[in-house]
Amino acid sequence: KGCFGAGHNREASLVPYRCMRGGQQVAFLGFSRWHRATRRVAGAAPDQTRELTRRVQKLSQEGCFVVVYPHWNYEYVDHPAPSNRRIARWLIDAGADLIVGSHPHITHGYEEYKGKWIFHSLGNFVFEPAQLSLADKGDPRINEALILTIDVRSDRSYDCEVVPVHTDGGGVRVRHGDERAAAMQRLEQLSDILRQHDLCSRYFYQEAARPTERMSKHMGDMVRQRGVMYILSRLHRIRLEDLKIKWHSVVSR
Numbered sequence: 698k699g700c701f702g703a704g705h706n707r708e709a710s711l712v713p714y715r716c717m718r719g720g721q722q723v724a725f726l727g728f729s730r731w732h733r734a735t736r737r738v739a740g741a742a743p744d745q746t747r748e749l750t751r752r753v754q755k756l757s758q759e760g761c762f763v764v765v766y767p768h769w770n771y772e773y774v775d776h777p778a779p780s781n782r783r784i785a786r787w788l789i790d791a792g793a794d795l796i797v798g799s800h801p802h803i804t805h806g807y808e809e810y811k812g813k814w815i816f817h818s819l820g821n822f823v824f825e826p827a828q829l830s831l832a833d834k835g836d837p838r839i840n841e842a843l844i845l846t847i848d849v850r851s852d853r854s855y856d857c858e859v860v861p862v863h864t865d866g867g868g869v870r871v872r873h874g875d876e877r878a879a880a881m882q883r884l885e886q887l888s889d890i891l892r893q894h895d896l897c898s899r900y901f902y903q904e905a906a907r908p909t910e911r912m913s914k915h916m917g918d919m920v921r922q923r924g925v926m927y928i929l930s931r932l933h934r935i936r937l938e939d940l941k942i943k944w945h946s947v948v949s950r
Contacts, residue, residue: 702727702766703734703741710734710742711752715761721849724761726752729768729800730936741768746784750791757792762853765793768800770818771942773836775887776901777805777817780938782891785815794853797845803838806887807859814857817891819843821864840865841880859884905942 702725704710710733713724727742728749734740742749744767756763765788769781777798785796789810796815798805802824805817820842844860861872861880872880890897 701725701742702729702768703739705734705739707734707736707740707743710740711748713752713756713761719849721851721853722759722761723764723849724756725764725766726756727766727768731768744769744784746787750787753788753791753793757794762795762849762855763793764795764797767796767798769798770801770805771905772801773803773838774801774901774904775803775805776890776897776904778901778905778938779898780936781817782808782815782897785817786810789813789815794855795847803836804841804843804884804887806884806889806891808888808891812854816843816845819845822862822869824864825866841883842869843884844871902942 699714699716701712701714702710704712711726711728713726715722715724717723726749728744729741730744732740733743749765753763753765767781767784769784770777781798785798788796794813796813796817797819798815798817799819801818802821803818804820807814807816809815821839822842822844824839840863842862842864844862846858846860847855848858849855859881861877861884862869863872863876871877890900
């Protein structure tokens with residue numbers, strides 16, 4: 698029993714969950730770009746790369762098999778952001794053994810780096826469809842998910858097994874036969890694109906630029922309702938990646 702990735706303040710949110718499995722100590726460390734904890738406010742562990750890599754390095758030096766679980770990337774975009782791919786590599790350079798991402802609500806591809814694996818998103822698992830907008834409910838990708846099993850050896854090398862599942866308001870079921878084959882084919886196609894860095898980046902910006910028009914309308918509505926302070930109160934959330942996406946949205950019109 699335990700939790701990780703959030704806490705009553707920033708320091709508590711960064712405390713990893715540790716357990717022993719087969720004689721190997723395993724440490725789980727989570728973080729998020731959104732709803733971040735501060736020194737006095739509860740929330741998620743902040744995505745501050747320098748602090749995260751320092752903590753990963755310490756856990757690795759203590760002999761832990763380090764699993765990092767980031768809440769990252771962009772919703773309903775098939776490919777991970779270039780900046781998050783860099784963060785994943787920095788974490789592995791610091792000593793992380795496995796990266797397992799979440800947040801996009803759809804599955805992403807996986808890739809290997811220095812003998813370690815990065816699963817950018819496993820998709821939804823147990824998720825209430827009522828939380829989705831009407832536009833998103835019609836997207837079949839929200840019902841596609843993956844279960845990841847890891848078999849860790851004493852030297853911290855490991856094997857991965859991916860099981861595709863279908864998830865909806867009625868529960869989760871394992872995919873079999875043609876349904877499984879189609880899910881695995883899609884996973885491999887997404888993973889193959891990750892091995893072509895420039896192509897993956899181009900696809901990411903093309904896809905991520907499309908939802909910005911809807912988001913811009915939403916932001917405009919909120920400004921009209923709440924005033925310009927609504928925008929000012931959110932400026933600290935804007936990242937360089939967001940500006941690049943907006944630029945691609947503008948030039949592609």
